[in-house]
Amino acid sequence: MSITLGNVEHVAKLAKLQLSHEDKENMVEQLNNILAFADALSTVETDHVAPTSHVLPISNVMRADAPKESVSLQLALQNAPDADEGQFRVPAVLDTGSEA
Amino acid sequence: MSLLKQSILSINKKLAAREVSAVELVNASYDRIASTDSQVQAFLTLTKEQATARATILDAVLSGGEGNAVLAANPLFGIPMGIKDNIVTKGVRTTCASKFLENYTAIYDATVISKLNASNAVMVGKLNMDEFAMGSSNENSAFFPTRNPWDLTAVPGGSSGASAASVAAGQVSFSLGSDTGGSIRQPASYCGVVGVKPTYGRVSRYGLVAFASSLDQIGPLTNSVEDAAVVLESICGHDAMDSTSAEVSTPRFRDALTGDIKGLKIGVVSEWIGHGVEVGVRDAINTALKELEAAGAIVEEVHLPHSEHVLGTYYLLASSEASSNLARFDGVRYGVRAQGVKDLNELYVRSRSEGFGPEVQRRIMLGTYALSTGYYDAYYLKAQKVRTLIKQDFDRLFETYDLIVGPTAPTVAFSLGAQFEDPKTMYLNDICTIPVNLAGLPAISLPCGFSKEMPVGLQMIAKPFDEATMLRAAHAYEQRTTHHNVLPAWKGGNV
Numbered sequence: 037m038s039i040t041l042g043n044v045e046h047v048a049k050l051a052k053l054q055l056s057h058e059d060k061e062n063m064v065e066q067l068n069n070i071l072a073f074a075d076a077l078s079t080v081e082t083d084h085v086a087p088t089s090h091v092l093p094i095s096n097v098m099r100a101d102a103p104k105e106s107v108s109l110q111l112a113l114q115n116a117p118d119a120d121e122g123q124f125r126v127p128a129v130l131d132t133g134s135e136a
Numbered sequence: 137m138s139l140l141k142q143s144i145l146s147i148n149k150k151l152a153a154r155e156v157s158a159v160e161l162v163n164a165s166y167d168r169i170a171s172t173d174s175q176v177q178a179f180l181t182l183t184k185e186q187a188t189a190r191a192t193i194l195d196a197v198l199s200g201g202e203g204n205a206v207l208a209a210n211p212l213f214g215i216p217m218g219i220k221d222n223i224v225t226k227g228v229r230t231t232c233a234s235k236f237l238e239n240y241t242a243i244y245d246a247t248v249i250s251k252l253n254a255s256n257a258v259m260v261g262k263l264n265m266d267e268f269a270m271g272s273s274n275e276n277s278a279f280f281p282t283r284n285p286w287d288l289t290a291v292p293g294g295s296s297g298a299s300a301a302s303v304a305a306g307q308v309s310f311s312l313g314s315d316t317g318g319s320i321r322q323p324a325s326y327c328g329v330v331g332v333k334p335t336y337g338r339v340s341r342y343g344l345v346a347f348a349s350s351l352d353q354i355g356p357l358t359n360s361v362e363d364a365a366v367v368l369e370s371i372c373g374h375d376a377m378d379s380t381s382a383e384v385s386t387p388r389f390r391d392a393l394t395g396d397i398k399g400l401k402i403g404v405v406s407e408w409i410g411h412g413v414e415v416g417v418r419d420a421i422n423t424a425l426k427e428l429e430a431a432g433a434i435v436e437e438v439h440l441p442h443s444e445h446v447l448g449t450y451y452l453l454a455s456s457e458a459s460s461n462l463a464r465f466d467g468v469r470y471g472v473r474a475q476g477v478k479d480l481n482e483l484y485v486r487s488r489s490e491g492f493g494p495e496v497q498r499r500i501m502l503g504t505y506a507l508s509t510g511y512y513d514a515y516y517l518k519a520q521k522v523r524t525l526i527k528q529d530f531d532r533l534f535e536t537y538d539l540i541v542g543p544t545a546p547t548v549a550f551s552l553g554a555q556f557e558d559p560k561t562m563y564l565n566d567i568c569t570i571p572v573n574l575a576g577l578p579a580i581s582l583p584c585g586f587s588k589e590m591p592v593g594l595q596m597i598a599k600p601f602d603e604a605t606m607l608r609a610a611h612a613y614e615q616r617t618t619h620h621n622v623l624p625a626w627k628g629g630n631v
Contacts, residue, residue, distance in 0.1 A: 039505065043505065044501070046508075047501055047504045047505045047508060048501065050504050050508060051459060051488075051500050051501060051504040052466075052481075052484045052485045052488055053485065053488055053489050053492075053497055053500065053501065054485050054486065054489040055489070055497075063498065063501060066498060067498070067501060067502055067505065070451055070502060070563070071502075073447045073448035073451060073563075074448040074451065074452050074506075074515055074519070075448075076444070076445060076448055077445055077448050077449065077452075077515075077518050077519060077522050078514070078518070080442070080445055080518075080521075080522050080525065082518065082521035082522060082525070085521045085522075085524050085525060086521070086524055087517055087520030087521050087523070087524060088520055088521075088523040088524045088527060088574075089350075089520065090350065090380070091336050091337075091350070091527065091575060091576025091600075092336060092337050092380070092382055092576065092600075094337075094380070094382075097379040097380075099376065107243065107244070111243045112243070112469075114241065114243055115239075115240055115241060115243070115469070115470035115471070116468075116469060116470065117467065117468075117470075117471070117472070117473035118473065124468050124469055126468055126480050126483060127477055127478065127479050127480055127482075127483055128479060128480070129479070129480045
């Protein structure tokens with residue numbers, strides 16, 4: 037499989053990254069180089085091999101569903117780029133200029 | 137010789153004899169940083185005020201009646217340490233060497249930091265790295281590249297390059313790094329120090345900024361195997377805050393350092409000492425193998441049949457996990473936020489594009505592609521299956537052998553800028569270290585000689601949770617050789 041400029045644009049959108057045209061073209065070349073390693077995996081017979089989800093023999097780890105002390109509001113907001121009234125402030129999610 | 141090049145246990149004895157104080161140890165660390173770090177460039181943040189205050193309290197403890205009892209129970213008491221900047225430290229800037237977190241101050245301590253604080257070690261600062269631990273040279277730091285104390289025109293390795301360089305330069309007694317595909321062992325090899333990647337689950341990852349969660353482990357970089365054993369005793373153990381942390385007890389690793397490896401069965405991976413390995417590296421490894429045989433070990437050549445698929449498997453899995461883990465960096469709750477955006481989506485896109493460097497963006501792109509509709513089965517799922525085969529290669533070898541060994545890296549440290557333009561060449565450097573993370577195994581890199589006057593690392597890999605055997609063999613080798621006593625020299629003077 038070979039990655040195209042169209043693939044790169046689609047994936048950048050999914051990854052929420054904005055690339056310049058030059059970056060996109062570089063990315064096509066570099067990702068194709070790296071994917072050459074990945075494509076070689078198709079030659080390995082894995083029909084009866086289970087995927088490794090975890091290297092240790094453990095499955096879901098549960099704890100008691102009991103409330104305990106958490107991070108304070110003040111600490112949680114300490115690194116916020118923009119905070120107001122105890123909340124993270126962000127730009128409008130919906131277009132406020134159009135009909136609701 | 138720098139005070140901090142002496143063993144942790146010998147410094148402990150000096151503290152007990154009142155030949156040195158905790159404040160003097162901290163001062164020795166900052167003096168050494170002042171005289172060498174303009175050249176090595178290991179530290180991103182220094183915490184002199186906190187470290188001095190902490191050392192003053194420790195000296196007060198020493199002058200009390202219980203002083204020597206506390207020292208005997210805490211070998212790390214007063215020992216200056218450096219911490220890789222992807223391990224969170226409460227109230228101290230934690231950047232992951234990324235512009236995205238340039239002004240981020242952690243609001244809690246990682247479990248390893250809580251443990252080391254309880255052991256009374258003293259953090260002197262935070263260490264540079266490749267951005268978000270993605271890289272093999274430290275050149276991917278958003279701030280500046282760290283240099284190798286053995287040759288200031290060479291890289292220290294990565295991603296824990298500064299963790300290795302700071303120990304090699306005698307700036308700290310030990311440091312912590314993290315290892316996802318070799319990020320502790322490869323820089324340890326390049327800088328001529330000891331580096332340990334523990335078994336997956338041995339050390340809590342709580343407070344380690346996640347790169348690839350199924351591969352990441354925290355571990356120590358030290359001047360000797362004994363020092364590594366001492367630090368490991370402090371940082372290992374089950375942690376309820378990390379659901380992948382293993383419920384196993386922590387042995388007293390120092391007790392394993394008997395010097396006796398008679399009859400130990402060691403397999404040498406032939407794929408790692410053949411084609412593509414620097415001649416001087418191969419010679420150093422072969423000489424080390426003879427030394428292990430002379431010590432009574434049985435050394436035989438073995439194969440890892442899926443070696444050629446290690447890189448493909450790793451880059452698919454690590455990048456996929458990274459693309460998911462780094463989704464949290466959205467410019468809303470912490471980190472940089474792009475200015476002048478018109479809506480939330482643009483805030484995400486511009487903050488991430490402005491905050492992440494090129495290598496991080498490349499891995500996010502690769503991982504997002506591997507996980508996207510239509511490619512998941514061919515890439516991510518396929519890699520998870522090949523991972524099983526790579527793990528089974530090791531399982532089979534460990535039915536016969538106690539340890540698997542080889543070089544840590546196929547070359548010695550390369551020049552700054554040498555491989556920056558070609559990510560694929562850079563990735564090949566990790567060929568001997570990556571399979572260990574894929575299989576979740578413990579491994580150590582220790583100095584075993586020189587090639588082109590630069591240090592070579594010998595890698596030893598053990599069964600899951602059998603760090604003790606690995607440390608025993610590494611220590612036995614170290615006792616029979618002098619490589620670890622050779623110190624780097626540069627125009628700034630001897631270390």
